[in-house]
Amino acid sequence: VAARELSLRHPRGETRMWLGEGALAAAASTLGDWVEGRRLFVVTDPRVRALHGVSIAGLAARAGEACWLEVPEGEAAKSVAEAERLWRRMLEAGGKRDSRLLALGGGSVGDLGGFVAGCFLRGVEHALLPTTLLAQLDAAIGGKTAIDLPGGKNSVGLFRHPAFVVGEATWLGTLPRPERAAGLFEAIKAGFVLDTALFERIESDLDALLEGDAQALGQVVGAAAAAKVRIVEEDPEEAGSRQLLNFGHTLAHALESLGGYRGLRHGEAVGYGMLFATWLGEEHGLPAEEAGRLRELVRRVGLPETLLPSTQEILETMRRDKKAREDGLRWVVPECLGRGRVEVLPVDTVRRALEAWRRSLGRGDPSPRV
Amino acid sequence: VAARELSLRHPRGETRMWLGEGALAAAASTLGDWVEGRRLFVVTDPRVRALHGVSIAGLAARAGEACWLEVPEGEAAKSVAEAERLWRRMLEAGGKRDSRLLALGGGSVGDLGGFVAGCFLRGVEHALLPTTLLAQLDAAIGGKTAIDLPGGKNSVGLFRHPAFVVGEATWLGTLPRPERAAGLFEAIKAGFVLDTALFERIESDLDALLEGDAQALGQVVGAAAAAKVRIVEEDPEEAGSRQLLNFGHTLAHALESLGGYRGLRHGEAVGYGMLFATWLGEEHGLPAEEAGRLRELVRRVGLPETLLPSTQEILETMRRDKKAREDGLRWVVPECLGRGRVEVLPVDTVRRALEAWRRSLGRGDPSPRV
Numbered sequence: 092v093a094a095r096e097l098s099l100r101h102p103r104g105e106t107r108m109w110l111g112e113g114a115l116a117a118a119a120s121t122l123g124d125w126v127e128g129r130r131l132f133v134v135t136d137p138r139v140r141a142l143h144g145v146s147i148a149g150l151a152a153r154a155g156e157a158c159w160l161e162v163p164e165g166e167a168a169k170s171v172a173e174a175e176r177l178w179r180r181m182l183e184a185g186g187k188r189d190s191r192l193l194a195l196g197g198g199s200v201g202d203l204g205g206f207v208a209g210c211f212l213r214g215v216e217h218a219l220l221p222t223t224l225l226a227q228l229d230a231a232i233g234g235k236t237a238i239d240l241p242g243g244k245n246s247v248g249l250f251r252h253p254a255f256v257v258g259e260a261t262w263l264g265t266l267p268r269p270e271r272a273a274g275l276f277e278a279i280k281a282g283f284v285l286d287t288a289l290f291e292r293i294e295s296d297l298d299a300l301l302e303g304d305a306q307a308l309g310q311v312v313g314a315a316a317a318a319k320v321r322i323v324e325e326d327p328e329e330a331g332s333r334q335l336l337n338f339g340h341t342l343a344h345a346l347e348s349l350g351g352y353r354g355l356r357h358g359e360a361v362g363y364g365m366l367f368a369t370w371l372g373e374e375h376g377l378p379a380e381e382a383g384r385l386r387e388l389v390r391r392v393g394l395p396e397t398l399l400p401s402t403q404e405i406l407e408t409m410r411r412d413k414k415a416r417e418d419g420l421r422w423v424v425p426e427c428l429g430r431g432r433v434e435v436l437p438v439d440t441v442r443r444a445l446e447a448w449r450r451s452l453g454r455g456d457p458s459p460r461v
Numbered sequence: 462v463a464a465r466e467l468s469l470r471h472p473r474g475e476t477r478m479w480l481g482e483g484a485l486a487a488a489a490s491t492l493g494d495w496v497e498g499r500r501l502f503v504v505t506d507p508r509v510r511a512l513h514g515v516s517i518a519g520l521a522a523r524a525g526e527a528c529w530l531e532v533p534e535g536e537a538a539k540s541v542a543e544a545e546r547l548w549r550r551m552l553e554a555g556g557k558r559d560s561r562l563l564a565l566g567g568g569s570v571g572d573l574g575g576f577v578a579g580c581f582l583r584g585v586e587h588a589l590l591p592t593t594l595l596a597q598l599d600a601a602i603g604g605k606t607a608i609d610l611p612g613g614k615n616s617v618g619l620f621r622h623p624a625f626v627v628g629e630a631t632w633l634g635t636l637p638r639p640e641r642a643a644g645l646f647e648a649i650k651a652g653f654v655l656d657t658a659l660f661e662r663i664e665s666d667l668d669a670l671l672e673g674d675a676q677a678l679g680q681v682v683g684a685a686a687a688a689k690v691r692i693v694e695e696d697p698e699e700a701g702s703r704q705l706l707n708f709g710h711t712l713a714h715a716l717e718s719l720g721g722y723r724g725l726r727h728g729e730a731v732g733y734g735m736l737f738a739t740w741l742g743e744e745h746g747l748p749a750e751e752a753g754r755l756r757e758l759v760r761r762v763g764l765p766e767t768l769l770p771s772t773q774e775i776l777e778t779m780r781r782d783k784k785a786r787e788d789g790l791r792w793v794v795p796e797c798l799g800r801g802r803v804e805v806l807p808v809d810t811v812r813r814a815l816e817a818w819r820r821s822l823g824r825g826d827p828s829p830r831v
Contacts (some may be wrong), residue, residue, distance in 0.1 A: 102472060171545045175610075178541075182613045188783060210580070212783045213607065213618045214698075237583065240545075243552045248583045249619070328584075413558060413582045 095313035111309030198230035205236030224274025227258035260309030273358030284431035339364030465683035481679030575606030594644025597628035630679030643728030654801035709734030
């Protein structure tokens with residue numbers, strides 16, 4: 092199976108992508124030309140550099156000069172202070188408008204790297220080399236970049252597409268199994284509201300996916316990325332249909348925020364969010380059989396138990412979310428397998444549904460106890 | 462004379478502008494609708510707020526809630542720390558994607574305000590209300606936003622156009638005369654390489670312009686802005702013809718940098734830069750009579766004396782400039798009144814010209830002694 096090539100057309104140009112097994116080899120010549128003779132900044136974290144730095148040594152050798160910029164692992168990288176530190180180092184190293192930046196790592200490295208590239212000298216080109224499942228199938232696609240403020244994840248950022256995305260499936264074998272599981276929730280999300288075939292592929296290949304089989308993972312990454320590309324091309328700045336990608340995210344963002352981003356992984360929070368959004372969907376006509384398939388697949392991937400914050404805390408946090416509106420909370424409500432819609436629901440409606448859903452979790456519901 | 466209305470079409474939409482006497486009144490209804498019922502953040506500095514805050518009280522009253530964000534005067538506002546401080550305050554104040562930001566002040570307030578708006582929640586809309594001559598005819602037009610790093614002015618920023626620009630000419634009467642003079646150098650720049658009629662209008666109205674006559678200033682602002690709009694529409698991200706607007710800026714940036722941004726005003730540095738670029742132009746065929754008109758107009762506006770750094774220091778600083786290239790230094794060379802071209806000149810050519818120009822300054826040349 093060859094790597095899948097995709098292209099995402101956006102208002103400022105085009106992003107070329109290679110995803111799956113052999114993606115890095117397939118992209119090597121194009122990326123080599125892109126860095127040829129230029130200053131190259133590689134943003135990564137120490138763990139990823141140790142694991143995968145050698146894979147891009149050949150690429151770095153084609154640059155005129157390669158400068159490695161290590162950042163802390165995970166969300167800690169996404170601060171104003173880290174962005175400033177990188178900008179200063181890039182300036183000191185003689186970075187110019189035709190320099191290149193490459194982000195090698197998970198979603199945080201890509202979010203920070205894209206933001207830093209987008210602002211340095213009013214924008215230098217960048218490429219994303221995502222090394223986690225979540226980043227390969229979701230975070231690296233669509234041009235969202237961001238850093239955090241205290242009390243505001245992703246509060247500062249840009250819509251800024253990379254020139255290239257290379258998601259090498261063999262890199263996913265080195266992930267701990269819970270990381271792969273967390274990433275799969277984003278693939279399930281895309282399948283359930285956008286692409287029935289993708290959802291069914293995850294149902295059928297789940298064991299291989301969880302075990303880290305590169306071929307199975309590469310195919311799911313390619314399909315999820317393709318579904319996301321279609322919708323981002325339709326709606327680059329999330330004014331309409333792109334909001335469907337937020338299925339499960341209204342509750343997820345609140346859970347992550349209340350946990351100080353040290354509790355559930357993002358994908359796991361999305362898992363809980365999908366369970367609740369599916370409950371809302373059933374109240375709005377989603378067939379019980381299809382809701383059951385979503386719950387069963389979430390159960391098979393496995394969600395860690397967690398202590399759910401109070402309904403009041405959840406509602407207050409949702410109202411502070413940057414996507415909230417004055418007139419209510421915005422939800423992606425699944426209509427049937429492969430289709431969803433965006434609804435603004437009054438806070439009281441959400442409160443009643445949240446309380447009913449919480450009660451259900453304690454009564455033999457197929458979703459995990461919380 | 463009514464305010465001049467202009468529109469700048471850019472890749473993401475359109476900027477509407479009102480410039481000249483009565484601009485604020487002409488824009489009031491449109492801007493009022495734009496802020497109606499929303500959170501409005503007003504970035505300004507204490508001096509400008511004291512002078513002109515009252516002019517926008519009516520506008521602020523139409524917002525759902527107005528939050529004033531004061532920043533230090535001048536270049537000191539353009540730091541990463543100030544940007545972060547504003548982002549945090551906007552988040553705490555409940556800023557959302559549909560909030561609005563308005564920058565009331567000189568070039569620094571607009572540069573910072575536009576950058577902060579462009580990154581907050583991946584972009585909220587902003588309007589610029591420039592209060593200095595330099596900002597009204599140059600800095601507010603064209604979508605450049607930026608903050609500084611140590612050793613790198615405007616090293617971090619975005620191309621991000623405002624929704625609206627309102628340049629009220631009566632505000633220019635409160636400026637100290639040297640501020641108006643410094644701003645006029647940018648108008649002379651635009652006239653000399655782009656628009657002969659503008660250049661000739663400055664020649665004929667110079668006394669009224671320097672005295673702060675609102676009608677004369679408003680007309681020059683409108684003409685200079687219109688010339689800039691044409692060229693920015695042609696080349697939004699400065700890949701080609703927009704570079705002409707850098708006439709005088711290659712040397713100016715080096716002089717400002719070597720003076721630690723505490724010596725010459727930006728416009729004054731551009732005045733020196735135009736004198737040298739005109740010298741280069743004469744070596745490349747610019748008629749002596751036209752070079753003489755530029756020198757004479759610069760002399761009439763008046764440049765403060767300054768101690769010119771050594772040729773070696775100037776050359777080294779130019780090579781570090783973000784617009785420098787590996788193969789030489791980039792210059793806008795005037796060809797004749799109203800036309801210029803961009804040339805990359807080898808460092809040795811520039812060195813010889815700089816030394817010859819310096820010698821000329823001491824020998825009765827009409828440009829001021831340095």
